[in-house]
Amino acid sequence: MTGRKRVAVLASGGGSNLQAVLDHLATIGEARASEVVLVVAGREEAGAIARAKRAGVPIAVSAPDGLAALLVGHAIDIVVLAGYLAFVPDDVTRTWAGRIINIHPALLPSFGGHGLYGLRVHRAVLATGARVSGATVHFVDAEYDRGPIIAQWPVPVAGDDTPESLAARVLRVEHLLLPRAVEALASGAVTLGEDGRVRGGRAAAADLSFSLNDTDDATLAHGIDALFAR
Numbered sequence: 335m336t337g338r339k340r341v342a343v344l345a346s347g348g349g350s351n352l353q354a355v356l357d358h359l360a361t362i363g364e365a366r367a368s369e370v371v372l373v374v375a376g377r378e379e380a381g382a383i384a385r386a387k388r389a390g391v392p393i394a395v396s397a398p399d400g401l402a403a404l405l406v407g408h409a410i411d412i413v414v415l416a417g418y419l420a421f422v423p424d425d426v427t428r429t430w431a432g433r434i435i436n437i438h439p440a441l442l443p444s445f446g447g448h449g450l451y452g453l454r455v456h457r458a459v460l461a462t463g464a465r466v467s468g469a470t471v472h473f474v475d476a477e478y479d480r481g482p483i484i485a486q487w488p489v490p491v492a493g494d495d496t497p498e499s500l501a502a503r504v505l506r507v508e509h510l511l512l513p514r515a516v517e518a519l520a521s522g523a524v525t526l527g528e529d530g531r532v533r534g535g536r537a538a539a540a541d542l543s544f545s546l547n548d549t550d551d552a553t554l555a556h557g558i559d560a561l562f563a564r
């Protein structure tokens with residue numbers, strides 16, 4: 335396929351979501367609609383950098399005020415925030431409106447916003463006694479964790495969960511959900527309408543599976559694929 339969308343992945347942490355995107359695109363091969371051409375990390379020691387190096391993807395460490403120019407310089411079509419903790423300035427969210435997405439490890443609009451990242455999200459979920467958490471991919475706008483939701487997948491909360499065990503269960507879903515959302519956006523299966531609402535991508539929302547423990551990755555991936563079926 336020609337004319338692949340040029341994707342920048344912004345990551346501050348271990349970069350396992352970055353890895354999931356890289357692996358998924360490699361698995362699709364020639365038919366993929368997107369290509370990761372840049373990894374941006376908030377700090378030099380980010381695990382994401384090591385993963386990008388291994389994959390041969392160019393890396394940049396950027397302060398927030400240099401971000402827009404960096405992305406323009408690499409002719410980036412789509413910006414993916416994958417565990418990116420640094421501030422994303424307004425000029426970036428404006429310029430890439432409808433082309434910038436984030437993954438959040440809970441079911442937004444619950445358990446999102448300032449200060450809710452990483453294990454803090456899962457601690458907050460457990461503190462409420464919520465029985466269901468999940469993963470959300472959403473468009474990014476000027477307000478933290480508030481942009482239009484593209485896709486969600488529920489994850490059960492177990493009675494004896496720790497923040498770490500819940501994080502691991504949610505992360506498994508994130509790794510399946512994010513790469514598919516990237517491809518859906520790149521292929522045009524999902525778009526952000528002029529009215530600020532998401533088009534496409536919700537067909538299978540009613541078909542949610544709560545029995546994660548009994549569901550193998552292939553079955554889960556199949557269900558999540560259906561979220562993005564045209």
Ligand code: GRF
Pocket residue numbers: 345346347348349350351352416417418437438439451452505508
């Ligand atoms: C993920 O849970 C992501 O949703 C959150 O931070 C974590 C990053 O994990 N925003 P990784 O760096 O992709 O391994």
